[in-house]
Amino acid sequence: MEHDFVLNAACKGYPLAAEPCAVSQLGERGWNLLDDALAYPVAVLRRPALTHNLAWMQDFVQRKGVALAPHGKTTMSPELFRMQLQAGAWGMTFANVHQLRVGLAAGAQRAIIANQLVSDTDLDGLDGLLRQHPQSRVWFLVDSLAQLQALADWGTRRGNGRCWDVLLELGIAGYRTGCRTHEQALALAQAIAASPVVRLGGVECYEGGLGRCDSAHDIEAVSALVRSVNALVQQIDAQNLWGSDEVLLSAGGSAVFDLVIPMLKLQVQSRPVQGVLRSGCYVTHDHWNYARYLKLVEVREGLSVSLQPALEVWAVVQSVPEPGLAILSAGRRDLSFDQCMPMPVRWAARGQSGPDTLQTTPVSWQVKALSDQHAHMAFDAQGLWPQVGDRVALGISHPCTTFDKWRWMAVIEDDGRISGAISTHF
Structure with a gap:
C-alpha cells in the first residue's frame, strides 16, 4: 500500500x-x-469545509453519546481515513475485504465490514489481514444459516480454527440484506451462539432505504425499525447469546442518521453497549441529495450550522x-x-x-x-x-x-x- x-x-x-x-x-x-x-x-x-465537517460530525456523536465508524467506501482515501481517525472516529466501516485492506493500512484498529462474507477468497483475505494486523478488531455481518454453514465449511477445509467476530443483521422487507423476521433473526442468533466458528458481537441494521425526505414518514419508519431491533436485542440478551463482553449496536447512513440514535443508545441488562454510527458522506457532504435531507435534520435537531x-x-x-x-x-x-x-x-x-x-x-x-x-x-x-x-x-x-x-x-x-x-x- x-x-x-x-x-x-x-x-x-x-x-x-x-x-x-x-x-x-x-x-x-x-x-x-x-x-x-x-x-x-x-x-x-x-x-475549510472539509475541516468543518470532520469537527461537526465528531461533535454530533459525542453529544449523542455514541461512536463514529465512518463508511470508507465513500472516499476510499487513506488520507481522509487518517483525518477521520485523528478527529476522533472510533473506527472505520467498509463494504468488502479490499476496502478493509486500505483502511487497516491507514491506521484503523477497529473496523466493521457492513456486508456478508461468504467466499473462500474473502475469508482467506480477511484471515491474512488479521494476521498482518493482530492489534485490529474486525466485525462482519451474518444474516443466514447458509452463510453460517459456509463459514464453518471454510474452517474445516482450511484446517483453520479462527473464530470470527460477527454482527447479526436485521433487514427490511423488499430492501437489501438482513434477516426479514424476528423469528429468523433469533434462530440465527441461537445458531451463532452454538457455533465454534463465530461469536456474536452485536446487531446491525441499515435505515437509509427507509428515507423519503419527509420527516413525518421518516420518523415513523425508522422508529419502527428501532423498535424491532430493541425487541431482538432484549431477547438475545435474555437468552445470553452474546459472544463478547460488550454489545455493538450499529446503524447509520448519511440521510436520516439522527433518527437511529435511539437504537444506538439501547441498553441491555447483562453488559455494556457501544452504539456505532456509520455515516460516511458527511466528510464532503454534497449539493443536493444529502443536503435536502440535512435540512430536515437541522429542523429536528434545532441546528443553525451543520x-x-x-x-x-x-x-x-x-x-x-x-x-x-x-x-x-x-x-x-x-x-x-x-x-x-x-x-x-x-x-x-x-x-x-x-x-x-x-x-x-x-x-x-x-x-x-x-x-x-x-x-x-x-x-x-x-x-x-x-x-x-x-x-x-x-x-x-x-x-x-x-x-x-x-x-x-x-x-x-x-x-x-x-x-x-x-x-x-x-
Missing part, C-alpha cells in the same frame, strides 16, 4: 508538463487553481455553440449523476485569478445533460453568457459516485490556493 501516492501525468487533472509529485508535497508547489495550474476537468476538496459541501469538479467552458447552450469539459466519466445532474455553483472568468474573481453562478446556468466527456449547460440567452475559457465549479450529489472516478483530488483553500491532495484506492 502506497503511504504517499505519487501524482504524475497518468493521473487525470494533473498537468502533463509538470514533474511528478507526492500527494504530501503538492501544497509546496505554490499552485493556485484559479491560475489554471491543473488540467481540466479536476476534482477538488475545499479544505455540514458544508466540500467537493467540486471544475471544468472549462470549451464551446458556446448556440444561444442558451454552453459545453463544459466534464462529463459522465468525471461526475456523479445517479441522484441528479451536477450543479454549477461558482465560476471565474477566463484569464482572471485571485479570490475576488470567484462569483456565484446565475440561477439559469443549469446542467441539463451529460455526455461521456461533456456537460451540456443551459443558460438564459437574455442574461449573462458564459464565455469560452471561463471556469465553472460543478457541485455534485452523492459523493460516492464522484470519488470513484478520480485517482486523486486537490485540496484547495478559499482563495484557490492548492494546499494539499488526497488519493483514492478503489
Whole structure:
C-alpha cells in the first residue's frame, strides 16, 4: 500500500508538463487553481469545509453519546481515513475485504465490514489481514444459516480454527440484506451462539432505504425499525447469546442518521453497549441529495450550522455553440449523476485569478445533460453568457459516485490556493 501516492501525468487533472509529485508535497508547489495550474476537468476538496465537517460530525456523536465508524467506501482515501481517525472516529466501516485492506493500512484498529462474507477468497483475505494486523478488531455481518454453514465449511477445509467476530443483521422487507423476521433473526442468533466458528458481537441494521425526505414518514419508519431491533436485542440478551463482553449496536447512513440514535443508545441488562454510527458522506457532504435531507435534520435537531459541501469538479467552458447552450469539459466519466445532474455553483472568468474573481453562478446556468466527456449547460440567452475559457465549479450529489472516478483530488483553500491532495484506492 502506497503511504504517499505519487501524482504524475497518468493521473487525470494533473498537468502533463509538470514533474511528478507526492500527494504530501503538492501544497509546496505554490499552485493556485484559479491560475489554471491543473488540467481540466479536476476534482477538488475545499479544505475549510472539509475541516468543518470532520469537527461537526465528531461533535454530533459525542453529544449523542455514541461512536463514529465512518463508511470508507465513500472516499476510499487513506488520507481522509487518517483525518477521520485523528478527529476522533472510533473506527472505520467498509463494504468488502479490499476496502478493509486500505483502511487497516491507514491506521484503523477497529473496523466493521457492513456486508456478508461468504467466499473462500474473502475469508482467506480477511484471515491474512488479521494476521498482518493482530492489534485490529474486525466485525462482519451474518444474516443466514447458509452463510453460517459456509463459514464453518471454510474452517474445516482450511484446517483453520479462527473464530470470527460477527454482527447479526436485521433487514427490511423488499430492501437489501438482513434477516426479514424476528423469528429468523433469533434462530440465527441461537445458531451463532452454538457455533465454534463465530461469536456474536452485536446487531446491525441499515435505515437509509427507509428515507423519503419527509420527516413525518421518516420518523415513523425508522422508529419502527428501532423498535424491532430493541425487541431482538432484549431477547438475545435474555437468552445470553452474546459472544463478547460488550454489545455493538450499529446503524447509520448519511440521510436520516439522527433518527437511529435511539437504537444506538439501547441498553441491555447483562453488559455494556457501544452504539456505532456509520455515516460516511458527511466528510464532503454534497449539493443536493444529502443536503435536502440535512435540512430536515437541522429542523429536528434545532441546528443553525451543520455540514458544508466540500467537493467540486471544475471544468472549462470549451464551446458556446448556440444561444442558451454552453459545453463544459466534464462529463459522465468525471461526475456523479445517479441522484441528479451536477450543479454549477461558482465560476471565474477566463484569464482572471485571485479570490475576488470567484462569483456565484446565475440561477439559469443549469446542467441539463451529460455526455461521456461533456456537460451540456443551459443558460438564459437574455442574461449573462458564459464565455469560452471561463471556469465553472460543478457541485455534485452523492459523493460516492464522484470519488470513484478520480485517482486523486486537490485540496484547495478559499482563495484557490492548492494546499494539499488526497488519493483514492478503489
